[in-house]
Amino acid sequence: MRDKIVAGNWKMNLNFEDAIQLGTNLNAWVADNQPDAQVIISPSSIYLQVLLEAVDEQYVKVASQDISAHDKGAYTGDISGEQLDSIGLDFAIIGHSERREYQGETDAIIAEKLKQAFKNQINPIFCIGEKLEEREAEQHFEVVKSQLLNALKSQNIEDLSRLIIAYEPVWAIGTGKTASPEQAQEIHAYIRKVLNDEFGVEVANETSILYGGSVNAQNANDIFSQPDIDGGLVGGASLKYEDFIQIIAACK
Ligand SMILES: O=C(CO)COP(=O)(O)O
Numbered sequence: 001m002r003d004k005i006v007a008g009n010w011k012m013n014l015n016f017e018d019a020i021q022l023g024t025n026l027n028a029w030v031a032d033n034q035p036d037a038q039v040i041i042s043p044s045s046i047y048l049q050v051l052l053e054a055v056d057e058q059y060v061k062v063a064s065q066d067i068s069a070h071d072k073g074a075y076t077g078d079i080s081g082e083q084l085d086s087i088g089l090d091f092a093i094i095g096h097s098e099r100r101e102y103q104g105e106t107d108a109i110i111a112e113k114l115k116q117a118f119k120n121q122i123n124p125i126f127c128i129g130e131k132l133e134e135r136e137a138e139q140h141f142e143v144v145k146s147q148l149l150n151a152l153k154s155q156n157i158e159d160l161s162r163l164i165i166a167y168e169p170v171w172a173i174g175t176g177k178t179a180s181p182e183q184a185q186e187i188h189a190y191i192r193k194v195l196n197d198e199f200g201v202e203v204a205n206e207t208s209i210l211y212g213g214s215v216n217a218q219n220a221n222d223i224f225s226q227p228d229i230d231g232g233l234v235g236g237a238s239l240k241y242e243d244f245i246q247i248i249a250a251c252k
Pocket residue numbers: 009096168172173174175176212213214215233234235236237
């Protein structure tokens with residue numbers, strides 16, 4: 001379903017107390033202010049369960065930052081979709097560029113992770129986006145198309161109703177350099193066109209496509225006002241309560 005969504009990817013930040021405090025404060029703010037956007041927070045996995053208990057799911061949803069590509073068994077350090085589902089978790093970030101870069105995640109691995117999410121009724125926030133050299137070589141359209149198709153072609157079409165996409169140009173992540181609202185809109189419209197061409201109009205119209213990469217309280221309004229941008233996946237600014245609530249409020 002195409003919802004407005006603002007998701008905070010906390011990455012490997014915040015200690016236990018700060019994570020609970022931020023989650024609790026956000027929950028109270030959402031309850032009081034009833035923003036248009038669905039709010040999601042994505043803490044480190046050790047805090048998932050306690051945050052699920054600390055927030056009310058009608059106000060704040062919780063997402064893992066990853067999911068195993070495997071069902072179960074001898075995969076030390078992995079957390080399976082079934083395990084995530086068993087604590088009541090409904091969302092998972094999959095294929096973030098930092099995992100592609102530092103953990104060697106390929107499109108093929110990401111396709112398996114998406115399958116595990118779908119199989120366990122978890123809504124994936126599937127990340128795609130080009131690197132700086134690919135943008136400079138004007139290959140960004142090809143890159144996102146191949147990331148999309150390599151990961152989605154093997155999925156069951158009916159599972160795609162759970163899909164959320166996050167377009168995050170790697171050159172804009174943590175750099176303070178945002179894609180301009182026009183650049184972001186252009187590629188979001190293109191992503192929707194690829195979805196339409198490959199999977200049909202329903203998938204294209206019903207998939208939320210979030211923008212990520214240096215979203216902050218100042219630029220959120222301009223970015224979110226673009227027609228094909230349904231919200232944001234926010235890193236650094238999601239760790240600061242005052243900034244993050246302004247970003248949520250900007251998503252209408
Ligand atoms: O990677 C991101 C969210 O997943 C974006 O991070 P920043 O908002 O810190 O650029």
